[in-house]
Amino acid sequence: MSEYRLRPATNQDVEKVKKLVFSVLGEYGLRPDPEGTDADLADIEASYIKPGGIFDLMEDDAGDVVGTVGLFQKGNSVCELRKMYLVGNVRGKGLGKKMLNHAITRARELGFEKIELETASVLKEAISLYTSYGFKKIERHLVDRCDQAYALDILEATNDI
Numbered sequence: 001m002s003e004y005r006l007r008p009a010t011n012q013d014v015e016k017v018k019k020l021v022f023s024v025l026g027e028y029g030l031r032p033d034p035e036g037t038d039a040d041l042a043d044i045e046a047s048y049i050k051p052g053g054i055f056d057l058m059e060d061d062a063g064d065v066v067g068t069v070g071l072f073q074k075g076n077s078v079c080e081l082r083k084m085y086l087v088g089n090v091r092g093k094g095l096g097k098k099m100l101n102h103a104i105t106r107a108r109e110l111g112f113e114k115i116e117l118e119t120a121s122v123l124k125e126a127i128s129l130y131t132s133y134g135f136k137k138i139e140r141h142l143v144d145r146c147d148q149a150y151a152l153d154i155l156e157a158t159n160d161i
Contacts, residue, residue, distance in 0.1 A: 077111070
């Protein structure tokens with residue numbers, strides 16, 4: 001059985017991250033937008049880490065990147081969960097829960113009180129995971145490929161993480 005670990009991404013990981021994210025988007029019929037919605041991936045450190053967020057990779061025991069998860073700082077107490085994706089052959093093994101637990105824990109450690117996210121209705125497994133953690137549907141302006149938005153008050157989150 002494979003072991004999976006999370007580690008912080010650096011700009012040296014940009015090409016691996018883009019390949020994974022764009023591949024998963026394509027699998028669900030969603031279009032990558034490297035000049036718009038996905039421009040944050042061109043410089044992970046400047047987009048996520050320097051402003052006070054995180055961008056982490058999940059690797060298997062061979063060192064291959066099988067997942068990504070980012071927290072983008074939107075304000076002093078609010079972050080946005082972005083780019084949480086897993087490659088198809090590792091889905092259904094609890095890794096999405098592991099990444100979401102990690103993201104919520106890190107958000108708390110960084111002093112955030114609320115996590116927001118935008119997603120597409122075709123990502124049914126992800127939406128099911130988010131709502132199982134207490135994310136509630138919200139109304140807000142959405143990027144082109146997303147048609148749903150959710151938020152979680154992490155101070156009130158009840159899941160065991």
